[in-house]
Amino acid sequence: MSLVKIKKLHPEAILPTYGSETAAGADLYALLDDVLEIPPHTTVKIHTGLSMEIPVGYAGFIYARSS
Numbered sequence: 620m621s622l623v624k625i626k627k628l629h630p631e632a633i634l635p636t637y638g639s640e641t642a643a644g645a646d647l648y649a650l651l652d653d654v655l656e657i658p659p660h661t662t663v664k665i666h667t668g669l670s671m672e673i674p675v676g677y678a679g680f681i682y683a684r685s686s
Contacts, residue, residue: 621674621676621677622674623671623672623673623674623677624672625669625670626669627668627669629650632648632667632668632669633648633650635647635648635669644682646684649665649666649667650666
């Protein structure tokens with residue numbers, strides 16, 4: 620089993636968490652100074668304050684929140 624190495628780039632960054640024991644993926648948290656409104660049909664980059672090293676043979680995906 621390979622582990623994803625995570626480094627905090629900002630002291631207020633929140634490490635990813637799993638919502639339950641059976642969760643397929645971890646939840647990421649945005650590092651924002653203010654409320655952000657994203658208009659429909661647009662894509663924006665959101666800073667997490669984290670850096671991750673994905674092991675060879677694995678992939679990292681980011682999906683919209685399911686709930």
